[in-house]
Amino acid sequence: TPAHDVAPMTPRADQQEDINAINKSADAGHRGFFLTSQTGTGKTIVSVMAAKHAAARRVSGRPANILVIANRPAAICIPDFRRTIHAVGDDGHRWLVTTVDRVHKAADMKVTWDVVIVDEAHGFRSASTRRSKALAAVTKAKNEKKDVPFTIWMTATPAHDPTELTYLSSLLAEINAEKADDWAGDKFITSLERNGFHISKGRYGAQWTEDPSH
Numbered sequence: 003t004p005a006h007d008v009a010p011m012t013p014r015a016d017q018q019e020d021i022n023a024i025n026k027s028a029d030a031g032h033r034g035f036f037l038t039s040q041t042g043t044g045k046t047i048v049s050v051m052a053a054k055h056a057a058a059r060r061v062s063g064r065p066a067n068i069l070v071i072a073n074r075p076a077a078i079c080i081p082d083f084r085r086t087i088h089a090v091g092d093d094g095h096r097w098l099v100t101t102v103d104r105v106h107k108a109a110d111m112k113v114t115w116d117v118v119i120v121d122e123a124h125g126f127r128s129a130s131t132r133r134s135k136a137l138a139a140v141t142k143a144k145n146e147k148k149d150v151p152f153t154i155w156m157t158a159t160p161a162h163d164p165t166e167l168t169y170l171s172s173l174l175a176e177i178n179a180e181k182a183d184d185w186a187g188d189k190f191i192t193s194l195e196r197n198g199f200h201i202s203k204g205r206y207g208a209q210w211t212e213d214p215s216h
Contacts, residue, residue: 034153
């Protein structure tokens with residue numbers, strides 16, 4: 003638990019712009035938002051403030067369940083999020099702060115998550131790993147928008163090319179007005195091709211190319 007003498011925090015103007023953009027997405031009923039900005043720009047406070055707004059929009063008459071998946075090491079990253087939550091106020095919601103290495107435990111909990119924050123989201127780019135499967139379960143990545151948590155994915159390093167954006171499959175499906183399940187898992191590459199991306203076979207698997215012959 004953070005010390006009670008944590009100083010209050012107020013977003014800077016540029017951070018408030020990001021918060022407003024995420025809030026607009028939540029207000030529009032979208033399933034989530036992808037925030038990519040440079041390291042050190044304050045994505046932590048942005049995500050926490052936006053998560054509170056999304057929670058207020060989605061939940062009435064009870065505290066929201068908000069899951070924060072922080073980066074490693076846990077000894078540094080978990081206290082950082084908890085300190086920020088304390089500094090801006092938790093608004094009476096139930097917050098669980100865990101790490102990428104423990105997301106499978108959150109998936110096993112009998113909890114319906116209303117809002118999810120995924121820090122360093124690019125760490126989930128391999129859809130076949132245990133952590134990525136657990137995240138897909140937590141965010142209900144294969145489900146349609148009804149009753150899915152509002153998810154804030156954020157990272158300073160999204161991907162080397164579009165084939166690594168598997169962690170955004172449900173969001174890309176929504177943007178393209180397609181079913182979330184059609185973008186999940188092994189279907190991701192096919193969905194990219196269907197939407198105009200040229201994909202070739204590289205040394206380590208599928209990769210994006212500008213060559214239209216592929």
